[in-house]
Amino acid sequence: MKKIAFLALVVVLTTACCRESKNQEMKEVANISKSTVKSTVQALITQYGGDVKAVAERGVEHAASLWRNTDGTEDAFKSYCLNHFIADTKEKALTFEKISRNIEILRGHFNKISLDLQRPLQEPMGEIFDIDKAFGGYSANAHLIEDMYRNKIAFTIALNFPYYSLKEKEKLGEDWTRQQWAFARLGDMFTARIPASILQNVSEVSAASEMYIANYNIHMGHLTDQSGNSFFPDDMVLLSHWNLRDEIKSQYSKGIDGVEVQGKVYAVMKRIIDQTIPEKVINNPTYEWDPVTNIVYLDGKAIEASPEGNERYQQIINNFHAMRAMDEYSPLNTAVKRAFEGGMEITQKDAEKLFKKFMSSGELKKVAELIKERLDRDLKPWDIWYDGFKARSNINEENLNAITQKRYPNAQALDADLANMLVKLGFTKEKAQFLSDRIDVDAARGSGHAWGAAMKGENAHLRTRIPSTGMDYKGYNIAVHEFGHNVEQTISLYDVDYYMLNGVPNTAFTEALAFIFQKRDLELLGIDNKNPEKEALQTLDNFWNTFEIMGVSLLDQRMWLWLYDHPEANADQLKEAVIKMAVDIWNEFYAPVFGMKDEPILAIYSHMINSPIYLSNYAFGHLIQFQVEQYLKTGDFANEVERLFRIGCLTPNAWMQEGLGEDISIKSIIKEAGKTVEAVS
Known part of the structure; x- marks a missing residue:
């Protein structure tokens, strides 16, 4: 996952804060009347001519929406506009360049401060003290907009x-130049005024949730059953939910022998979801635990063990209240709207409609039947993560672990190999070296993430979990995904023509582009997949993965909508609601495909806790990945990747039109899956 995404979302989407009045008796209120706006616009037209009318109207109206009595009187506002309005196009372009330079300086250094302060939390740098958490939750840029x-x-x-709404960008953007797009992205910086104290609180709550998840490890070697049998290596420690999910995936290569082990992992997941998991067994190797009976043992004797409680859901409640505090200050007056219309630039309703349509596709049952044939058994709920379409699915993970552990015993070894990996993907030696020189690899406490630079001269960071025995395949697979993020972050920072256009439209795009790298992980290890059905299986893999993540994403959406309908709910009430919603979504869209009802598995995702309203980016990411992959079949991979990354952060459909010549759609992936399943069956 792109770690910086959520923190950037808070700053970029809300993009504002109000200054707290030194005089506590003066209440800060909007004070610019429509008549003042009208007279100011007319004064600008008189001064510069009728050609400035449209620009003046938009600019003055937007500035007036942000002006408060603490900024000055109505006369002061009018005077400011008359003195600072730029009518000359050359002067405006030069002013824009100066602002862009300074914004890059500010964002870049604040980003570096946050990265360095959070190192003790994100990297294995010894025991975490309360003071580490305090500094890690501190947001140095909380007062920047203020x-x-x-x-x-x-x-x-x-x-x-001035700011343009999503509808306006979609309509007007078709005729905009690159410079006009960059102007509009600068305008996105100031859409509302959020108090710095609220932004700071969001940062602190977010950091606390990140820490909660980063330390949610299960010591799998200490799992047992009623007979005292163990099922996992003594030293296996898996982070929820990522590593638990990946352990289920790894067992498919063992055929029917892996089903019992998968069932044990799923039992752990259900205990986490309903919070009956004993607190003693979280991140603690002292005890033995049977997740089926939920009995905890110490030295072979059963002991009393209290459940975790509802801490998982309390973290969600904390994030909700922190983000809800922004609502009254933003024109996008809910966190859901800010995440979708502001961040993704896709409405929540449109996303839900698209997801439901996809999950109702008849082709899903056909793929499910194929999976049943390949597994030679009925489907289990955890088969939402069926991994048998991937090239590695028939390769014993122990063999893959041996390769990755030898090649990457530590972070430095992976760092030294980045340029070579890019050359294998078709990048020139010069470009590969340029990119690798600007990406640093760090060991991670959690599953790993990519943290991009925000100014030229600073490096992006690739973080992945690397045990003392070396990087296992799970860590390597995640690392290649994060490497894709880093490559996009670096190209779209250095090679985009305007700094304000750096990046991609939203995190769904960077996830899609990271998936494209992750899919080539075996190729980078020198393992050649000569299967003639390779492309067909890749289509089915993407199709099935999209099915899985759309259900999880829909749950994430409904959970947040439920929170807004029940703002005073406590953690216990939220837990019951989330489990019910997870089961309802399962019964509507998954039960007809899997042949079983009432499964809560969709509620396991850790993103729901430490990355609020983020999961839909993955769902869109799979769709975009498929469309990009289809496009890349006819072009040179490295050259096309560079071209696509240089497009920058237009709106999603504008990016798709410029990059691929089509909008985001589910039609092509459903059609191809239908054709492919018949060919493979």
């Missing part, structure tokens, strides 16, 4: 580079 209102830089930007 300061820009104080010195009125914000009003200069709002006046001359």
Whole structure:
């Protein structure tokens, strides 16, 4: 996962904060009347001519929506607009360049501060003290936007580079130049005024949730059954949910022998979901635990063990209240709207409609029947993670572990191999070296993430879990995914023509592009898949993965909508609601495919706790990945990847049109899956 995404979402999407009045008796309120807006616009037209009318109207109206009585009187507002409006196009372009340079400096250094302060939390740097958590939760840039209102830089930007809504971008963007797109992205910086104290609290709550998940390890070697049997290596430690899921995936290569082990992992997952998991067994190797009976043992004797309680759901409640505090200050007045319309630039309703349509596709039952044939058994609920379409599915994971552990005994070994990996993917030696020089590899406490640089001269960071025995295949697979993020982050920072266009439209795109790298992990190990059905199986793999993540994403959406309908709910009530919603979604879309009802498995995802309203990015990412992969079949991989990464952060459909010549769609993947399943059967 792209770790920086959520923190960037808070700053970029809300993009504002109000300064707290030094005079506590003065209440901060909007104070610019429509008549003042009208007279100000007319004064600008009189001064510069009728050609500025449309620009002046938009700029003045937007600046007025942000102005408060603490910024000055109505006369002061009008005077400011008359003095700072830029009518000359050359002067405006030069001003934009100067602002962009300074924004890069500010974002870049604040990003580096956050990265360095959170190192003790993100990397295995010894025991975490409370002071580490305090500094890790500190947001150095929480007052940046507040300061820009104080010195009125914000009003200069709002006046001359005003905000455009999503609908306006979609309509007008078809005829915009690259510079006009960059102007609009600058305008996105100031859409609302959120108090710095609220942004700081969001940062602290987010850091706490990140720590909760980063330390949610299960010592699998200490799992047992009523007969005292163990099922996993003594030293196996798996992070929830990522490593638990990946352990289920790894067992498919063992055929029917892996089913019992998968069932044990699923039993762990259900205990986490309903919070009956004993607190003693979380991140603790002292005890033995039977997840089926939920009995905890110490030295072979059963002992009393209290459940975790509802901490998992309390973390969600904490994030909800922190983010809800922004609502009254934002035109996108819920966290859901800010995540979708602001961040993804896709409405929640459109996303839900698309997901439900996909999950109702008749082709899913056909693929399920094929999976049953390949497994030679009825489907189990954890087969939402069926991994048998991948090239590695028939390769024993122990053999893959041996390869990756030898090649990457530590982070330095992976770091030294990045350029070579890029050359294998078709990048020139010069470009491969340029990119690898700007990406650093760090060992991670959690499953791993990519943290991009925010200014030229700073490096992106690839973080992945590397045990003392070397990087296992699970860690390597995640690392290749994060490497894809880093390559995108670096190209779209250095090679995009305007800094304000750096990046991609939303995190769904960076996930899609990271999936494209991750899919080539065996190729990078030198393992050649000569299966003639390779492309067909890859299509089915993407199709099935999309089915799985759309259900999880729909649950994430419904959970947040439920929270807004029940803002005073406690953690116990949320837990009951989430489990019910997970079961309802399962029964509607998965039970007809799997042949079983009332499974809660969709509620296991850790993103629901430490990455609020993020999961839908993965669902869209799978769709975009499929469309990009289809396009890449006819082009040179490295050259096309570079071209696509250089497009920058247009709106999603604008990016797709420029990059692939089509909109985001489920039609092609459903059609191809239908054709493919018949060919493979």
